[in-house]
Amino acid sequence: MPLSDVTTAVSSVARRLLTKPPMAMPVDLHPKTAIVTGASPGSIGYETAITLAAWGARVIITTRSNTDTSVEKMRRELQADGFHHQLHGHPLDLTRADSVEDFVAWYRHTIGDSLQILINNAGIHADILGSWREPHLSADGFEIHWRTNFMGPMHLTRRLLPLLEQSGTVSEPARVVFVASHLHQKGLNSELFHASQPYNSWQTYGQSKLGLVHAAFELQRRYGHRNIQSYALHPGSIATNIAIRGLETNQRMQRLLQWVNPLQMLFMLTPRQGAQTQIYCATAPGLAGGRYFDRCAAAAPNPEANHEQVGKRLWDETLAWIDSLPSTDCGTGSAQDAARANATGQASTA
Numbered sequence: 001m002p003l004s005d006v007t008t009a010v011s012s013v014a015r016r017l018l019t020k021p022p023m024a025m026p027v028d029l030h031p032k033t034a035i036v037t038g039a040s041p042g043s044i045g046y047e048t049a050i051t052l053a054a055w056g057a058r059v060i061i062t063t064r065s066n067t068d069t070s071v072e073k074m075r076r077e078l079q080a081d082g083f084h085h086q087l088h089g090h091p092l093d094l095t096r097a098d099s100v101e102d103f104v105a106w107y108r109h110t111i112g113d114s115l116q117i118l119i120n121n122a123g124i125h126a127d128i129l130g131s132w133r134e135p136h137l138s139a140d141g142f143e144i145h146w147r148t149n150f151m152g153p154m155h156l157t158r159r160l161l162p163l164l165e166q167s168g169t170v171s172e173p174a175r176v177v178f179v180a181s182h183l184h185q186k187g188l189n190s191e192l193f194h195a196s197q198p199y200n201s202w203q204t205y206g207q208s209k210l211g212l213v214h215a216a217f218e219l220q221r222r223y224g225h226r227n228i229q230s231y232a233l234h235p236g237s238i239a240t241n242i243a244i245r246g247l248e249t250n251q252r253m254q255r256l257l258q259w260v261n262p263l264q265m266l267f268m269l270t271p272r273q274g275a276q277t278q279i280y281c282a283t284a285p286g287l288a289g290g291r292y293f294d295r296c297a298a299a300a301p302n303p304e305a306n307h308e309q310v311g312k313r314l315w316d317e318t319l320a321w322i323d324s325l326p327s328t329d330c331g332t333g334s335a336q337d338a339a340r341a342n343a344t345g346q347a348s349t350a
């Protein structure tokens with residue numbers, strides 16, 4: 001591990017032990033509608049959704065699997081705490097274009113055209129041990145972290161932009177929140193379009209999060225005067241399911257985790273604490289977008305994210321890919337193959 005990573009880890013433990021994490025201030029969200037992707041129990045999306053619903057928003061959650069179970073659990077918690085709520089759920093797999101299209105069609109048919117808050121929270125890091133030597137690919141051939149964390153949210157956002165634009169107003173713009181990570185600091189603009197370094201899932205995770213920070217800034221440049229504000233953030237280091245995904249079959253790690261899990265609360269945030277910065281970005285009155293946030297405050301992003309030409313190119317090329325997709329299924333035609341080749345270099349990582 002490089003010395004800088006060790007220093008960051010030590011300072012984060014010290015900060016965790018010495019300071020209380022900031023909490024977002026309650027805001028009356030009625031009658032706004034919010035989508036929170038990736039809201040499975042134990043995740044920060046779950047805690048985000050439950051807070052927005054408790055504050056009066058109509059909330060739509062997504063998970064990949066067991067969506068109804070997540071909705072029911074959330075409803076029970078809200079009821080037990082005495083909150084009236086409007087909660088809905090629908091499955092969404094961001095790696096599948098047909099799933100994104102299905103979600104958007106379901107949303108328009110069932111919920112309508114009103115949408116004031118979109119929280120692009122769902123994400124993965126499927127190789128916490130960093131043992132993959134080759135990229136794992138999505139069914140349509142992209143590196144899996146890039147596909148899940150960047151391309152899927154871009155596809156979803158693109159399809160929902162007309163709803164956001166018409167639902168926002170000058171005084172209350174709609175908000176798009178991209179849950180990135182401080183690991184976007186690992187990202188390099190030069191690797192966004194053509195990956196040249198040996199494969200490393202931590203690096204690619206960082207690239208996907210750098211892509212999201214660019215997306216937040218570019219969305220602000222394009223839609224900031226059209227009643228939408230856009231934010232990127234680091235939620236903190238949080239004890240969620242993300243770190244244990246992919247380790248289920250590793251017996252040795254399972255045994256180790258039994259010992260480590262009780263200790264992790266010493267240096268990691270709870271999911272509720274970890275949800276605060278995205279809740280803040282989605283709800284704090286008058287909060288100007290086009291910025292990166294950490295601990296409920298504006299923070300400095302990786303300077304790579306300030307290169308407007310890179311953000312513009314990434315947006316344009318990703319949109320060319322999205323616009324080439326059939327609107328009802330993912331398709332495998334030549335338009336998509338061509339877009340796959342030029343949308344990002346991540347697809348051809350070797």
Ligand SMILES: NC(=O)c1ccc[n+]([C@@H]2O[C@H](COP(=O)([O-])OP(=O)(O)OC[C@H]3O[C@@H](n4cnc5c(N)ncnc54)[C@H](OP(=O)(O)O)[C@@H]3O)[C@@H](O)[C@H]2O)c1
Nearest residue numbers: 038039040043044064065093094122123237238240241242
């Ligand atoms: N935890 C941390 O320390 C940390 C730090 C920095 C950034 N983040 C970011 O915070 C976000 C939330 O992570 P978390 O820690 O709450 O992780 P988590 O507990 O693993 O939750 C991830 C959520 O994303 C969903 N998801 C996974 N793959 C998906 C796909 N292909 N399509 C749609 N949804 C998918 C999962 O649904 P299923 O359960 O149905 O699979 C789950 O609801 C992620 O973007 C992550 O990168 C987390």
